[in-house]
Amino acid sequence: PSDVPSLNPSAGPSVKQVTTPVIITGVVIFVGADCSAWSEAEFALSEASYKAIFENFFCPADSKNVKSCTVKVSFTCTNGRRLSFLRQLNTGRLAANYEILIDAVCDTSDCSDAEATGNAISKQVSDDSNDAINNGTLVEKLKALDPVVAPVFQSVTSTQNQVEPLIIPILSSFIWYPDWSGNSGKCLNDGNAPAYMTITGQFLETNQQDCCKKHFNYDLATCIGKSSTTVIGYYPHWGQTKSMCLKDANVPDYMRQRPATYIYDDIESCCKRFYSWEENTCIANSGGVNAVGKLGTGKWYVDYNKGSCKQDNDGEAKSWDGLYDSLDDCCSKKLWWIKLEDCRNKLT
Secondary structure: OOOOOOOOOOOOOOOOOOEEEEEEEEEEEOOOOOOOOHHHHHHHHHHHHHHHHHHHHHHOOOOHHHEEEEEEEEEEOOHHOOOOOOOOOOOOOEEEEEEEEEEEEOOOOOOHHHHHHHHHHHHHHHHHHHHHHHHHHHHHHHHHHOOOHHHHHHHOOOEEEOOOOOOOOOOOOOEEOOOOOOOOOOEEEEOOOOOOHHOOOOOOOOOOHHHHHHHHHHHHEEEEEOOOOOOOOOEOOOOOOOOEEEEOEEEEEOHHHOOHHHEEEHHHHHHHOOOOHHHHHHHHOOEEEEOOOOOEEEEEEEEEEOOOEOOOOOOOOOOOOOOOOOOHHHHHOOOOOOOOHHHHHOOO
């Protein structure tokens, strides 16, 4: 008889893939771009073309830690006649504001390495984007676009790129596991999953319902049931696609156990803590005063059309606008090519 097994041995347990969102924002300034005559339709066409090229150049497709990558982009055009404060009366500028949305794959099953993973991806994106800008590849690619869009980039004399600080939405304790050792008949997400579960990831789920269906399907009522029905404050509602804080009786058990970390007395504090990158949107989604436009943050955000910064006194700042504590801070970080004094004067 043969000593060779008829079947190949098992390759071992598979590891469940866990991801975390990573958001990278920034702006590319095309100095000398002649976009003053663009119509609204041409703006839309150029943004679509730029989006495709940006994804091609700057999404790290060869990274094992990137599951998907998409780009949102919007253009702001200023012409030379309106830019006397730049000391370049005949030079137009095209500002391309971008937001890169990456679904990043964690190396650990509980995604405890989310920050390290995000920083590594952000560095790769920054290096790739700066390389494409510095060696002229980006502009040359844009020049070869549709004839309607290409002429705008023919007059570009220089290109500048500024990448904003990395954003990784807080997703702490989002791994659910069956509480077999405690015999509670529930799934928990308190960060105390046994090692044999976290090593393989086979027993873990990213939400309570899936965990209960997989491991306690015979008694879903007990598994999904809440330990308390008391309303204790506003908490982040991470189970939805919209940024939102809720105040109801459905507070997850792990949040009830650590109220100082997760529970806040008002919507604004909750949104600021857990959705800082789109605080106003969170407040509006949660039913706060910004939903009717009565209150702003009081902070400053850039207005490229004026070449200065505006104070958010009425909630008009968009979710993608970076907010700064002072006018000078906003001017120096968002409009670095403009003299600080000129940026201040344009406010009036």
